[in-house]
Amino acid sequence: xxxxxxxxxxxxxxxxxxxxxxxxxxxxxxxxxxxxxxxxxxxxxxxxxxxxxxxxxxxxxxxxxxxxxxxxxxxxxxxxxxxxxxxxxxxxxxxxxxxxxxxxxxxxxxxxxxxxxxxxxxxxxxxxxxxxxxxxxxxxx
Numbered sequence: 001x002x003x004x005x006x007x008x009x010x011x012x013x014x015x016x017x018x019x020x021x022x023x024x025x026x027x028x029x030x031x032x033x034x035x036x037x038x039x040x041x042x043x044x045x046x047x048x049x050x051x052x053x054x055x056x057x058x059x060x061x062x063x064x065x066x067x068x069x070x071x072x073x074x075x076x077x078x079x080x081x082x083x084x085x086x087x088x089x090x091x092x093x094x095x096x097x098x099x100x101x102x103x104x105x106x107x108x109x110x111x112x113x114x115x116x117x118x119x120x121x122x123x124x125x126x127x128x129x130x131x132x133x134x135x136x137x138x139x140x141x
Contacts, residue, residue: 007131013092030117037104
């Protein structure tokens with residue numbers, strides 16, 4: 001299988017979430033992928049998520065509803081376990097759309113509103129930490 005080389009950070013699109021040009025950290029230390037969600041409300045078996053961040057203007061504040069979602073435990077690097085909502089969506093790298101599982105997390109204080117973990121990267125990408133924005137630069141040419 002031919003794997004694409006990706007850098008340590010990139011700007012990516014989540015068309016189903018109406019989020020474009022989002023800063024993402026490619027994190028081989030993380031198993032799951034996570035996205036910043038400023039408000040999460042569960043009502044009548046529907047998960048209502050607001051993607052807003054003052055520090056990240058591409059997070060417009062639009063609400064997205066999910067009927068298909070689960071919970072999962074995520075262990076941080078310091079060993080703390082957090083139970084998070086998990087959604088299925090799509091992400092675009094190098095002009096190609098991939099399915100992705102994302103855990104919802106408050107990442108307001110983090111530099112990157114999105115982490116892309118090993119579960120998604122596996123069998124698709126090799127990470128070169130000396131490079132950045134390879135997908136974004138290729139699709140903007």
